[in-house]
Amino acid sequence: QLSLDPLGPEWDCPLGSKDLEEEEGPWGGGSGLPPPGSFPGSWRQDVGLDCKGSLEGVEARAWTVYYYSLLQSCLQHAGLPETQDRSQVPRTGCPGAEVTLCILGSPSTFLSVLLEGGVQSPGNMLLCLSPAWLTKVPAPGQPGEAVLLVSKAVSFHPGGLTFLEDFVPPRRATYFLAGLGLGPGQGREAAELARDLTCPTGASAELARLLEDRLLTRRLLAQQGGVAVPATLAFTYKPPALLRGGDASPGVRMVELSGKEGQETLVKEEVGAFLHSGALGDALQVAVKLSGWRWRGRQALRVCPRAELGTVVDTVLALLEKLEEEESVLVEAVCPPARLPFPGSPPPGPELAVRICAVVCRTQGDRPLLSKVVCSVGRQDRPLRHRSSLPQTLEVALARCGLGETGQVAVVRQRVKTAAEAALAAVLALEAGLSAEQRGGRRAARDYGLKLHLVESDPNHFASQLVQTFIHFDVTEHRRDEENARLLAELVRARGLQLDGCFSYWDDCLVLTALLCQELGLPCSPPAAMRLAKQKSCTQLHLLRCQGPPWPAPSLHAVPCCPLESEADVEKAVHQVPLPGVMKLEFGAGAVGVRLVEDAPQCHEHFSRVARDLQGEADHPGIGLGWGNAMLLMEFVEGTEHDVDLVLFGGRLLAAFVSDNGPTRLPGFTETAACMPTGLAPEQEAQLVQAAFRCCLGCGLLDGVFNVELKLTGAGPKLIEINPRMGGFYLRDWILELYGVDLLLAAAMVACGLRPALPTHPRARGHLVGVMCLMSQHLQVLNSTSSRETLQALHDQGLLRFNLLEEILEQGEYEEPYCSVACAGSSPAEARLRLLGLCQGLGIDGPHYPVAHFLSHFK
Ligand SMILES: Nc1ncnc2c1ncn2[C@@H]1O[C@H](COP(=O)(O)OP(=O)(O)O)[C@@H](O)[C@H]1O
Ligand SMILES: [Mg+2]
Known part of the structure; x- marks a missing residue:
């Protein structure tokens, strides 16, 4: 909280509590009965506030009734419907109940968090109005630790709908936030509930005392x-x-x-x-x-x-x-309030002071993020507190003081953001250095708590030491996926592994994974759907046949193509597919073997070249040759290229992230540059997301994280390919950085049949613009001025984002990008300029690799 605390000359005043509303809490405080009188408004009084099996005393009961009335009053003020009492019919197990965010505290303090939680994770944001609604029990197998069970709560849903519910069996809290009063005695019971839980908690009495x-x-x-x-x-x-x-x-x-x-x-x-x-x-x-x-x-x-x-x-x-x-x-x-320059003569009346309060959140990966700026304006000679002033936006508050220009407001907002985020970063750093006792909690929230059992073809893989179980098994021959899936299932059973889910982000293993899930009865998209997506011509030809209803149908996005197994197929294809076209590997990845072909001779030449050079996995590991080297000829699609990364759960679209690609390098289509979030207009972005979603559904991909590549043409989005896994290269890193969403975690959750709680309308915290480095173009600089170590050091200093894509620097004829180098900015233009400067300095830019041209799309 940044405050310009106005202090008048003669103040010997007791400082009231800090402004974050802090009603006197009854829990463990012995503070007697709640304030008498009732809140204005009308709502049902005969609701089921008693929690079965847990009796409250007279005082405690009075507080529960008080808080329920306060909640109804808050809802009424906000124009939201009254809470519906569903407690007569207890909820027995709810889908998605694996996420249970529980707040024990005053409804007026936490209302905005509860409403937002209800939007982001419907039905899983719970408000307890009494500690009696919660039970703490020892965590099985974890001595000294406890789990918190919720028997009764008010649940929050989109549109501000609320329900009073009983849970039988009780729900297990996966996150707990206790509204802690800090005076002696206050909130002791709430603090006791929060202590030594296995789940992450929002606060602890210990930490609050320190701060x-x-x-x-x-x-x-x-x-x-x-x-x-x-x-x-x-x-x-x-x-x-x-x-x-x-x-x-x-x-x-x-x-x-x-x-x-x-x-x-x-x-x-x-x-x-x-x-x-x-x-x-x-x-x-x-x-x-x-x-x-x-x-x-x-x-x-x-x-x-x-x-x-x-x-x-x-x-x-x-x-x-x-x-x-x-x-x-x-x-x-005593720092006097900032004196703001008034243009012209100051307005009549007492001098005014502004108080600026910044709300900073801790996002996934422990990063501070400014989420709200709230201002108060009041007399300069009186204390300015939230309770005694109306919240205003920064724009309105500053305009009142004569700072009306957008540019001026932006400067102040940026300064507030920098300072407020730095303040929370310092607190997080302090917390990270504390012991569990000092912090008052055992586990940090950043631990996903996954137990991994890894199947890998390389017996010396570095991850073998990092996982719970390492199963060395050669899975590179994909024409034997069916048999391998059966063998793997036997291995899993023989070892007695209890699996909740199984997934892969490695292109070649997606079908195998689906088959294994089928063998083990684990949730996954069906193997047939994975096969369709895996083979590029099958995807397109299948979708071409999906003509609806419902409309618009996936066929709208499919592109005509011909599978090529032999020279004879090539001869036939050149008469069916209009040229220029694109010839590529059916099961390829990383644009290896992709080529623009202008005429029939080029088609034959490229076909025989690939047939000669790329025969099996050993010729170019990791690009899908374990599936064979069949090819396809596809119509060339004009337009800008985009990636859409989707999270689907039970055929529902939970989230989508769109990025833009710069012009590719012809004739091989190597990726050059990318930008996120997309610079497209919202309607075009929505068209891409819907197209990608339709194509996935059309192929039968209903559960998982999918990366769909499309080009946006004059006639709408056209599909390049579906990768039925999370986006490759830098995409997971960028999405985590910009949106705080980890696609790998989302994939793991969906694979376990859990609905990930994702923001429905994710907002990026900035812009990233990046370029690829290629061994053919940058071998020399990658060995000197922009070595891996240099780039990593710049990354660690926060000057760029570096994503290494290949382990060894080795040049081949069919090339994949070696690494991605990106810069952040508050606008695409800022990020682009920063990156361009960096690429010039590092020698990545050059006449044969014109970075300015690659970035020219990103305005
Ligand atoms: N039909 C097409 N029209 C235009 N460009 C294409 C077409 N097919 C592929 N490309 C280009 O080639 C790149 C690689 O092709 P893609 O099918 O995505 O193969 P990979 O699986 O290797 O990524 C695409 O990103 C796109 O730029
Ligand atoms: Mg691709």
Whole structure:
């Protein structure tokens, strides 16, 4: 939270609790009955708030009723329907109930999170209004750890629909967030429920206490977050454990006192030096206050003129008497609110101050992401708090202060974003360094908790050491997939492995995987569908026949083509497929063996060249030759090229990510450049997504992560190919980086029959533009100026995104990209310019590899 705390001249006011609404909680606090009176509005009172088998006392029951009424009041205010009571008919097992996000807290504090959760994971976002609705039981096989069971809750659904539900058997929480009051006693019961759970938790009392220590957070922000904090002088008897022995940080000075008595001289000296120091800048006042979680919401703040040494010293000495270990007294600069330049004469009335509050989320992969900026505007001479002011957008708040231009607002927003994300990054770094005890939780949320059993043809594969079970089995001969699937199923049974799912992201093994799933009774798209997708001419010819209804039909996107097994087929094909056309391997990958063919002689020449050079797996491992080297001739499709990565579950489209490709290098069609998110207009993007979705459904691909390549022509999207696995090259990395969605995790979940909770309308956090490096073009620079190590170092510094695609630098006739190098930006143009500069500097750009041309699509 960045705040320009306005402090008037004579404030000796108790600081109320911080603004994040913090109603007095009853749970374990013994704080008596809820406030009397009722919320305005009308709703049913005779709802089933009692949880079977768990009786509440009179007070606790009164709080549950209070919170239920508060929820109804909040819903009414938001124009949403009343909660429906479905508790008479308990829910027995719900599809998708594997995800159970549970919040125990006040409805008014968490309403926005609950509503959004209801959209993103319908029915799985639960609000408990009483701890009695939850039970904590020992986790089987994990001594000292516990699982949390939800017997009753209000579930949230799209459109703000809510249901009061009983769960029989109870649902097991997979995420728990307890609204923790921080005063002594408050929220103790909630904090106890959150302790030592096997599932990730949103907060812990321990962590909250640490972060409530002003001195600790201040030093953390100044040191690691690079965020400016008020100049601070701190006195303590025994510094908090995390502050002991730390380095000095700019603007924060900590003085350790040897005891409570006889400290006058030292305090006077230190305060004197501080008041005269340059660190205070031109501050006219200092504030004296207590630091430590105990004082949160209860502490008094005393503001003194900077010139009055005696007053400051006396205040410090008086406060020192209240101190316990690990607490401190702070003397700090009073930073006046920012004075905003008014064009013309200032408006009449009291001077105004703006308070800017940034909400930052922790996304997958532990990255901070600014999600909201909320402002308050109020009198400069009064405290500005959320509760006592209306939320405003940054635009409106700044316009009120004379900063109306879009550019100016963007600059402020960027500064707020940078500072706020840096602040959370510092907190995450602190948390990462804590022990489970210090953090108050056992497991970090970033662990997916997967147990992997790997089947691999290479006995020395590096991953053999990283997995639960390593099964060495030669799967390279795909004409024996059926037999191999049976043998593998036997191996799995013989080893007694209990599998929840089975999947592959390796093109060649997709059919085998589907066959194995069938043998083992695991969820997967049918082998026939995988076969259709695997063989390019089969995909197209099958889809050409799918003419609907329903319409639009997949045939709209299919492209005429002819399979080629022999020279005679080639002769026939050149009369059937209009030239120029594209000749390629039926089972190929990485554009190896793909060629633009202009006339019949070129067709014959390319066919015999491939028949000679690429016969089996050994000739070019990993591009599908284990399936044979049959080819096809396909009509050439004009237009821009795009990848659509889809997640389907039970034939439903859960998410789609569209990227753009630059012009390919002819005649071999090697990929050159890409950009994400797509620069297409929303309608065209939607056309591509729907086309890709239709093509998958048309082939019978209903469950999994699929990568569909299309070209957008004047007559709509045309299919190049379907890869029935997640996108290759850099795509998983980019999608994770831009959208926080891990396609590999999504694939694993779908393979286990679990519906991944994905954002329906994912928003990218920026733009990425990348180019491929090719051995034929870059061998020399890849061995010198842009070596793997150099590129990796630049990646580690955050200057580029580097995705290595090949392990060895070795040049062959049929080429695949060696690596992808990308830059991020807040617009495609910014990312493009950055990348172009980098490629020029690194020698990746050159007359034979004109990067500017490859990137020219991405405006
Ligand atoms: N019919 C076609 N028309 C135009 N370009 C094509 C056609 N088929 C393939 N290409 C180009 O060749 C590239 C590689 O072909 P593709 O079928 O995707 O093979 P691979 O499985 O090797 O990726 C495509 O990305 C596209 O640029
Ligand atoms: Mg392809």
